[in-house]
Amino acid sequence: MSIWQHSLHTWQLIFQDKGAILLLFVAGLIYSFFYPLPYHYEQVESVPAILIDQDQSTSSRTLQRLLLAAPNLELRQISNDPATIQSALWQGDVMALIIIPHGFHQDILAGRTAQVQVASHGGYLLAGSKALMNASEAAMTMGAAIRLHKLQSAGFSPTQAMDSLQPLQLHSRAVFNPKDGYGHSIVPAVMVLVIQQTLLIGVTLLLGRQAELKQLPSGWRAYSGMLLTFSSIGLLNSLYFFLVALRLQQYAQLGALLHLLVFCLLFSLCIGSFALLLGRLFQSRERGLQLLLVSAVPMLFISGYSWPAESLPTALYYLRWLLPSTAGIHGFVGINQLGANLSDILREVMALTGLSIALISYGLWLYRSSGKLKA
Amino acid sequence: MSAFRRSLARELAHLQHDQGDRFLTLWLMPALCLFVWWIFSAGQPEQLPIAVLDQDRSSLSRQLIRLVDAAPGVAVTLSADDSKAAVDALRQRQVYGLLILPQDMQDDVYRGQPAELVLQLNSQYTTYASTLQRGIQQAILTAAAAISADRLQRLGIFADASLNTVMPVQVLATPLYNEGPNYEVFLAATLIPALFQILAMVLTVSAIGRELRDGTAQGWLDTANGSVAIALCSKLLPYLTVFCLYGAGYVWFFQQLVPHSYTGSALSIWLSFVLMNAAAMAIGVLLVALTRNFRMALSLAGFYSAPAFAYSGQAFPLVAMPELAQYWASILPLTHWLKIYNQQWLAAAPFVMASTPWLILLSIFLLGSLVGSLLLKRSGFKPENWGAR
Structure with missing residues (x-):
């Protein structure tokens, strides 16, 4: 059989296999909507918090008003009863405590630094840092007002006073993902993993069955034909995710189309050859499903995306490039979300090219003959 | 059996x-x-790379760069010459933040004018962005506090101690359970x-x-x-x-x-x-x-x-x-x-x-x-x- 015939034969096998169709085509469609769902609102709009006002003074009430006006804080209760506070925290009704201690007003009057405590549940990092940010802003507003007032009463003009308050002002700007959305950050990366994992599992399912039937094709023509088919499926899914699903859900898409297409092609070839390798390793239909379901989460975190690559152990910092998803995540996020072109993601392009060459060479060797396979 | x-x-x-x-x-x-x-x-993100575009080239700017480099989680790895090169480095993910120290920053500060520093962050990479933001903000606040205290002293304002208090109201973060992020x-x-x-x-x-x-x-x-x-x-x-x-x-x-x-x-x-x-x-x-x-x-x-x-x-x-x-x-x-x-x-x-x-x-x-x-x-x-x- 020629390469084309092998490719066609593989397509036929796929369309006779409900399990493979489900994984190779349907799963991607479902995940493209199911996975982004929790992050639909993108932001933690309001963090439920308790305010404990131990000072009960004019100053503490001023701060209380500022906190009530804070955009992401939802002051559920203003309480001083330790039992109420403890039980609210234990039941998870509130995620942060804001404590205005005794002597707050006195400290301000005496010109000492008055302290406010923000205690957040360390288990919920995102909510905790949001609460802290809002409380800090309220405290800074109040601090600035106090100093302004004092300087003015010391005889400074309002502008002079303002200027000496803040000799250095830091303006932070988000260059990419301008709204700082959580979903906008995580979903595009996970999409790459979904494309890779559904292909890997679908192919091992299909080839595992062929291995059981002792019908796993061999020879370079068969290998190339299968590679053509599986990479095409990877390409179809990539195009669906990055041209349709991303846009439908209003995720950023800044890169040039041509660069995106070239990278889709490279990535598909790489995951296709990776899938063929695993297909040869797993000797039954269900083995791939059993082993690969747990691999997606670790693959996401070793890519160096959600968890900084600089903080990975040194060995993993390099070994992570052996998975197509690592270059895939950084490359696709680079093109779509950062507006990179191929030269900006040269490292990822090289990684996928090198990995593809290695995987295909090894695959050709592995598939050179039917060989004796262990059952 | x-x-x-x-x-x-x-x-x-x-x-x-x-x-x-x-x-x-x-x-x-x-x-x-x-x-x-x-x-x-590793426990916490460390040594996340940023670029600095120093348009001032003064002793103050060098001091700030040292402070920022010493901030937790931050490493100044690139000194950019122009903003285009810096944004390219950001897009190529050699760095995840770009701190711009404006021209005449030192002069402005000595003249009592506020200097405006800009921090550009790659917020697509959220862990990087939030770690960098926290560390750099803290470093700049510390520097600003020192400058402000110094200036008020030069103006001869000692009378009211509160004026020397650079942060009249300060927020202390105390994680309840699981200390530190x-x-x-x-x-x-x-x-x-x-x-x-x-x-x-x-x-x-x-x-x-x-x-x-x-x-x-x-x-x-x-x-x-x-x-x-x-x-x-x-x-x-x-x-x-x-x-x-x-x-x-x-x-x-x-x-x-x-x-x-x-x-x-x-x-x-x-x-x-x-x-x-x-x-x-x-x-x-x-x-x-x-x-x-x-x-x-x-x-x-x-x-x-x-x-x-x-x-x-x-x-x-x-x-x-x-x-x-x-x-x-x-x-x-x-x-x-x-x-x-x-x-x-x-x-x-x-x-x-x-x-x-x-x-x-x-x-x-x-x-x-x-x-x-x-x-x-x-x-x-x-x-x-x-x-x-």
């Missing part, structure tokens, strides 16, 4: 004989746990149970699905004297035992690693951990009984458990999710177990205060195993339902 022991021996004999299934049952879990812990073993605890300790949940379902579906696929279900039932309850319990006991052991290992490991973070009862968290896995196993029984197809049940188990962490509310809070996502989260054992983790293990809440997630886990377990075994009894042992791939 009793029916239970006979059936148990049958399952153990299978595990002894099947290398792949033995690997899944015994070795995959510890390997994954160690791997996940290894990923996060320690990702080792925040991520590794919660991701591992998410992986356990996936494996609990995979192992259960595999153990039962295999019998239906191979048409050996009757033989299985026969060794258990025709009792579906005995057949199921004896088959799943080895797996539950493994979860008990590895669960204990998990609790012990993290308790040793960060004893000050885990103030609650280790026994209670271990029991709830076992219950979560038992609940996931019950859902596994249900799925395989519903589909009577090994492959299909595995696919569904994957759909149910693989994205569970995203829905669990640990990384992104449940209250910020759409209602539909919250409903889905509520049928995942992991969501409820993480509540127990946060309330009882981290915050040391007494059992009565946080009994709801326990009851829910128990209900999922009971409902899943009851309906699952009834369905299995009704149609799982008919030859026409075997052999589906």
Whole structure:
């Protein structure tokens, strides 16, 4: 059989296999909507918090008003009863405590630094840092007002006073993902993993069955034909995710189309050859499903995306490039979300090219003959 | 030999004989746990690279760069010459932030004019952006405070001490449980149970699905004297035992690693951990009984458990999710177990205060195993339902 015939034969096998169709085509469609769902609102709009006002003074009430006006804080209760506070925290009704201690007003009057405590549940990092940010802003507003007032009463003009308050002002700007959305950050990366994992599992399912039937094709023509088919499926899914699903859900898409297409092609070839390798390793239909379901989460975190690559152990910092998803995540996020072109993601392009060459060479060797396979 | 022991021996004999299934049952879990812990073993993000565009080139700017470089989590790795090169470096992810120190910054500061510094962040990479923002903001505030105090002194304002107080109102962050943003605890300790949940379902579906696929279900039932309850319990006991052991290992490991973070009862968290896995196993029984197809049940188990962490509310809070996502989260054992983790293990809440997630886990377990075994009894042992791939 020629390469084309092998490719066609593989397509036929796929369309006779409900399990493979489900994984190779349907799963991607479902995940493209199911996975982004929790992050639909993108932001933690309001963090439920308790305010404990131990000072009960004019100053503490001023701060209380500022906190009530804070955009992401939802002051559920203003309480001083330790039992109420403890039980609210234990039941998870509130995620942060804001404590205005005794002597707050006195400290301000005496010109000492008055302290406010923000205690957040360390288990919920995102909510905790949001609460802290809002409380800090309220405290800074109040601090600035106090100093302004004092300087003015010391005889400074309002502008002079303002200027000496803040000799250095830091303006932070988000260059990419301008709204700082959580979903906008995580979903595009996970999409790459979904494309890779559904292909890997679908192919091992299909080839595992062929291995059981002792019908796993061999020879370079068969290998190339299968590679053509599986990479095409990877390409179809990539195009669906990055041209349709991303846009439908209003995720950023800044890169040039041509660069995106070239990278889709490279990535598909790489995951296709990776899938063929695993297909040869797993000797039954269900083995791939059993082993690969747990691999997606670790693959996401070793890519160096959600968890900084600089903080990975040194060995993993390099070994992570052996998975197509690592270059895939950084490359696709680079093109779509950062507006990179191929030269900006040269490292990822090289990684996928090198990995593809290695995987295909090894695959050709592995598939050179039917060989004796262990059952 | 009793029916239970006979059936148990049958399952153990299978595990002894099947290398792949033995690997899944015994070795995959510890390997994954160690791997996940290894990923996060640094604890906190460190040395994240930024570029500085120094348009001032003054002693003040050099001092600021040193301060920023010394800030926790930040490393100044690139000194950019123009903003185009700097933005390119940002896009190429050589750096994740760009700090611009404007021209005449030092002069402005000495003249009493505020100088405006700009920090551009790659917020697509959120962990980088938030770590950099925190560290750099703190460094700049410290520098500004020193300058401001110095200036007021030069103006001869000592009379009112409050004017020297650069931050009249200061916020102290005190994490209640889990000190510092320690990702080792925040991520590794919660991701591992998410992986356990996936494996609990995979192992259960595999153990039962295999019998239906191979048409050996009757033989299985026969060794258990025709009792579906005995057949199921004896088959799943080895797996539950493994979860008990590895669960204990998990609790012990993290308790040793960060004893000050885990103030609650280790026994209670271990029991709830076992219950979560038992609940996931019950859902596994249900799925395989519903589909009577090994492959299909595995696919569904994957759909149910693989994205569970995203829905669990640990990384992104449940209250910020759409209602539909919250409903889905509520049928995942992991969501409820993480509540127990946060309330009882981290915050040391007494059992009565946080009994709801326990009851829910128990209900999922009971409902899943009851309906699952009834369905299995009704149609799982008919030859026409075997052999589906």
